[in-house]
Amino acid sequence: MDRPLRLVAANPLDALARTLESLLVVASQPLSVDDLAEAAADDGERVETALGLLGERYREGRSGIVLEEVAGGWAFRASRDAAEACGRLFERPVERGLSQAALETLAVIAYLGPCSRPEVARWRGVAVDSVVAGLVERGLIAEAGRESGIGGAVRYRTTPLFERVFGLESLAALPRLEELGGEDGEIRDRLEALAERRPA
């Protein structure tokens, strides 16, 4: 045996525990005992015992990886000792502005109310998938239902954070666009008409 120092290696549950480690490190959500048992093709009781072993190994003060039971199941998290380091990892410098693409997308959604990605893409004349994903990630827009019909595209609306960043008490405080008719519907029609004339 090439690893005489690992006491746990002798444990019959070791293989299962290792499988659980694998599952937990790949998961992007907490995994329930049932999820784990099904994936590992093992039974729930053994999974719980193996989780107990892992909880010993991955515990606060002993490892940088900590196994935690949360609502919905089990997940790895960072040790509290590393909170500062993690903070530095996730911290981003304050951004001064938005890209033109982000600004246009945000403006359309703010002025016209919930819109889907295909709609915004049509009006802007370019794909907006990554732009929309970025705005969601920043918390400036959020999903707001789907377009009607089966398989309707997800629609997005602006968030309270958006209002704070732009110093608006509400969407009603957006600067007026009288020369465009001012009404959501009119602006929408105009963008639609322009999009239709645009060469494909």
Place this chain on the structure above:
Amino acid sequence: MDRPLRLVAANPLDALARTLESLLVVASQPLSVDDLAEAAADDGERVETALGLLGERYREGRSGIVLEEVAGGWAFRASRDAAEACGRLFERPVERGLSQAALETLAVIAYLGPCSRPEVARWRGVAVDSVVAGLVERGLIAEAGRESGIGGAVRYRTTPLFERVFGLESLAALPRLEELGGEDGEIRDRLEALAERRPA
């Protein structure tokens, strides 16, 4: 001391190694030595040494969590032993059903660096618009500026996800193009051999 069995605890780098475990378990992409050093507020050389320790601990066959050097950084992944269990629980949306056309397009972009759709089309001899869109959607390629000149075509480069999916430490880990498909002049040799077989 409450963990008399962990030999590594005596190592002065242990605290740093634990911090790195924390960072790696929460990171959503591979972290370079610089990223890690900056977040851990430690120096790069010590980080590299600590990564060496972690590599020992989290290695294939020994742990369900494996530390790997990939896409220009370090990341945890599942042990290959747990592939079956992982396959039951997780999908692989990125690489599922990559067509021949998609692979050739990826090859052109990976080998030639940022290139536009027309450039890729010139190589592949067919329009590649939908293939390129599909690869962007999967996150394997991303926009990388435009060709110079007004209205220059958008150029694309491969993403770190591409390197990660294909298990490459970096793009430099791709085999050299010259070494692929036999030696230089292979085609010509083949063509000429064909010509010689033909009666004059």
Place this chain on the structure above:
Amino acid sequence: MSVRELELDLDAFEGPFDLLLTLVLREEVPLVEVDVAGIVIAFVERLAEREELDLDACGEFLVLVASLLELKARSLFGDEDGELEELAPEEAAEELARRLEEYRRIKEAALWLAERLAGERDRFFRLGPAPLAPPVERRLAPQDPALLAAAVRALAAEPPQVSLKHLELRFPPVTQFLERFRALLKRRSRFDFDSEVEGLSRIEQAVAFLALLDLCRSGEISIDQVRPFAPIRVAREETGRSEEKEAPWTVRSA
């Protein structure tokens, strides 16, 4: 289907496409004599026999035939204006061989990627954020709402008139040049092609040359060139009609 095995039955060549490429690269078959349209027709016929459209084969074919055409075009037209890259026919052949090799390598690279992907099938890693990762906060400095209004106004503005200049890049009809040359030949029995098309665009010159080939085929003229890239001299074929002979072709066009 393999494009390279495409069987051809042309005037200048009979055999597989692959072999034709070899012979062209070895300069054993003059490309000028190769009927590229014939190759295209043979390929399209092969394609029509199949029920499914093999896009890969089509792509490969297009790359090969485009290279061949480019090579042929280069050998047909001199490059006195330097508009084309300065490639001699043999350099162009080299270029064709290079492209074929590059094309093959990209296919090999794709194969390598496919194998790599298969080998990495058992490597699972997390896509996206960790379940209990600290929330990522991208902080944005306060923004001016006027920017939003400006963005919508810009989107709703009439787009600038798009230049349609490239649409004018049309091929003039061959008949235009046929008529022109026939008219010219009524006045003079010989002329110098190069001076006749001087000042025309490259495309017009190309079409004029096609007209020339057409007249040659119908036996109305004979064409003579002392050596490659020398001026092309055109002489009216005397078909019994008695017209007074003019001075040799050195007469310049009006």
